[in-house]
Amino acid sequence: MLPSFQPKTNIQTPYLFFTGKGGVGKTSTACATSIALAEEGKKVLIVSTDPASNLQDVFETELTNDISEVPGVKGLFACNLDPEEAARDYRESVIGPYKGKLPDAVLATMEEQLSGACTVEIAAFDQFSTLLTQKEITGQYDVIVFDTAPTGHTLRLLSLPSAWNNFLEESTHGASCLGPLSGLGAKKELYEQTVNALSDPSQTQLLLVTRPDESPILEAARASKELREIGLHNQQLIVNGLMEKPIINDEVSMAFYDKQQKAMEVAVRTFNDIPMTYLPYISYSLTGISPLKAWFNGERLQVEQTNHVNPDIITELADFNQLVSDVINHNLRVIFTMGKGGVGKTTLAAKLAMKLAEKDVKVHLTTTDPAAHLEYALKDKTRRNHLTISKVDPKAEVESYKKHVLEQSGEGLSEEQLAYLEEDLNSPCTEEIAVFQKFAKIVGQADEEVVIIDTAPTGHTLLLLDAAQSYQKELLRSTGEVSKEVQNLLPRLRNADETAVLIVTLPEATPVLEAERLHADLERASITPRWWIINQSFANTETTDRVLSGRGKHELPWIQRVKSTKEKCAILPWEKENLL
Template identity: 80%
Template sequence: MLLTFDPKEMVKTPYLFFTGKGGVGKTSTACATAISLAEEGKRVLIVSTDPASNLQDVFEQDLTNEISEVQGVNGLFACNLDPEEAAKDYRESVIGPYKGKLPDSVLATMEEQLSGACTVEIAAFDQFSTLLTKKDITEQFDVIVFDTAPTGHTLRLLSLPSAWNSFLEESTHGASCLGPLSGLDAKKSLYEQTVKALSDPDQTQLFLVTRPDESPIVEAARASAELKDIGLKNQHLIVNGLLGNPVLDDEVSHAFYEKQQKALGMVTDNFKGTDISYLPYVSFSLTGMESLKAWIRGETLKLDEAGAMPPTLLSDLSGFDDVAQDVIQENLRVIFTMGKGGVGKTTLAAELAVKLAEKGVAVHLTTTDPAAHLEQALHSRKVAGNLSLSRVDPKREVELYKKTVLDRAGEGLEGEQLAYLEEDLNSPCTEEIAVFQKFAKIVGQADEEVVIIDTAPTGHTLLLLDAAKSYHKELLRSTGEVSPEVQNLLPRLRNKEETAVLIVTLPEATPVLEAERLHADLERASILPRWWIINQSFALTKTDDKVLGGRGKHEIRWIDRVASKHEKCAIIPWRP
């Protein structure tokens, strides 16, 4: 039996870092922790470095990068650092001196290399490193809470000792995450001090936040392992959103409960030796002091201002059948389902493939999902022989790509420079580029059948590969040849007459905000998503469970936000 998370009992260090996948409740958990500690009489500072931060929404007051007092709780202070703005300033500082001196194509490549998630994360790390070393600030507070911790990959990059710039000048292996490090050598000592403080169990606790669901648990286990590898061993897992006893004779309530209980088995398997606690699933929105205090006390039901449902909002939205019909009517040939992990894009890719096959369309479904349930689900539908399936193994593709790059670009490198190249190849961008090549071959089949692809490279990775035609150059450098499929892939993705991107989200704050960033990212690459699909909505269910029903009411603002911005918008109920 898991213990309820109690900050007063479980917080044991002055520095607290909260990390986890988008949408698991990091910010809410960090805020509730800060409130609880402040109520105990401590002076607490909470700092958000999350580019999708909703810290001001949770506290219901405007926040800036200046430390200010949080209204309603004595001793609680907050600041909302903006890593996106810091990354923008950093890009300009690196690229500015070269404008007018280097060709536009080179500048475009540099700018895109500095536009990815790694640049934002490094900018965030720079901000809180500076904050941690200001004794006039740290000495004012008993506890400093950081909403969002750096990944193990970023910490390894920043802690590798050597002259980054000299390596970057000589490196020709391809663009990934080392670009953001150019020009940061002057801060090497600062970063080393920060990494040392993070690794000190007497100074820092790392709180991994997850939901009782497969995807975020797998991600939390991966993050836990890689952070332990670099010395951050003082970890505590918080399972957020655990439903209490289900309602009798309520199919939705029982199915939701059983799914969570099954996922808890993964928690005990993956986090042996780690302190684990939980927070309850609640009916109300986790914004405002009273809601956060009620949540941390373990309350799950509360009367609040969820707001009335616009009378025709849900009935006016399309269903998933409309998405399938659109694909058939417009003779679309390449379909991508995109979105953050855990929103259901793999399941929806499979469901779309089944719907098309049942209409007599020849379909090929490919996925990067290693789980076997996909094949089982398709088999159970007894689909005709016009549906074929393949699975891309990201791990295998990455290993092949790494080997190719190290064999070619790594020749002549040794010691620290080779260590840089190897760590650069641990970047998330590497997986996208490696899988991109495999997908390119599969998309080449679209002349013969509709190809549905679960997950695609982000707009940033596509632009990184395309800048100054570098995606041809990088593949030519690493593999010695550029296949026609790879040459044709990006133009094909931009052709809305044959390609459709389906963005999948949940009707919650973080998944919607992250999906909006993904949409903007794709637009930068001249790829306009065709459909937004709001998945797993409790607002459409007939549940009698007051907790789940209450959540449905709070989905309305996010459903309305998506529907008001996107003409093609479909919604799918939470289904057992």
């Protein structure tokens, strides 16, 4: 067993950055750490730059951009910076001067470039860079805790030389994330100071928060590698939610424990050169000062019914079979499973494919999932006549896309401009675009069967591709192309009579909030999701494990939230995800 995370022994620097995938518990961990440090007599400031922040919910107090004291904890102060608002202001500052002067298609491309996650992250970085360099503020605190650290990609972008405007005027490589940095040259020195502070191991610790599940562990490993490449070496891994002891005669409890232990084998192999600690899996909700204190002190609180939501709400939701019937009865031809990593969308896609094949529906499943057991399971002889699969390698597709763009747009660029272009191609959007183009080809060749696509692009990426096409037509340039397959698939995605988007979430705060943002993002691209799937619910099992059943009770408000706003909503019980 790993040592438990204890701020008193694990924290040694004045600046702490918590990072990790959505839903791993980084905000709860950051808040509990801040309380523990304040109780040691330190004066602590915690700052959230997460666009889906629930900092005020965790502390149960209203927070704004202005620093205020957290009630009930002497010496603890907090502020909740809003990067979404900063991103809106920044978009207007960049685009406003060009309105009425440039063609609408060009303005649409600029606006979409400035509508993605990169822009929000850079706006957040701008906010805490300003905060970090204000000595009259930082000098007041012993420790400053940042909830949500920037990615390595964003930090590399910001560390590049600042001549964005000229390069953007000449750039013709189409869908891009370069836009967020246009006009930021004046802040180069500020960003350099911030990156230097981040890289100083005596000043900053990076705390990578993950869950004992393979997907978030691998994501944490990628983040660790990216950040080390730019000099952020003072890292440690916190495995949040590790079950300490299962109930021997409870099937769900034993399966949950076994799955976590297998994931931990991956974590130990992957993170063999940085400190690793853990926090226990608990039954109660981490909202309010008392539960946060109890979590680090090892106390076990009583589970209370949250918000008095009626457990019978489970019976009012659809089950998996009703989802299958909907696909068959409405002759849906293209199905996308969408959601953040770790919510189980790949396994859901595979399960749906198998069920349709069992009902004599011809199905093709295409996925980016690296897990070999899915491929093995789906080649079972009883299903071979109705089910085919293809596995897309994101790395290969990205390398092919990068090579194509560099060949088309790299010639004649200066060394500085080439650095911009190469870093732009490290953007998360690049992988979405490259993989989506591959998916588009598969869909274009499969009109005679139901096609199920795992890991679909966000609304931002779809609009970016659409805008790049319009941009190309407007400027008559040859290198901003969007393939015919993609051009044909965008209208198809928007056709609700043949295409269904399934949003997959977990019944927890962050996954639901992020799924809501994804839903809104898709509607911006004129795509309305057909189903919401609440996946891996303990409230929908018969476990007698006190901790797991307690978690099930705390799922109910989030289940209610999804049910109250979504017309088609299904719930699936927690399963080990073993398809064999």
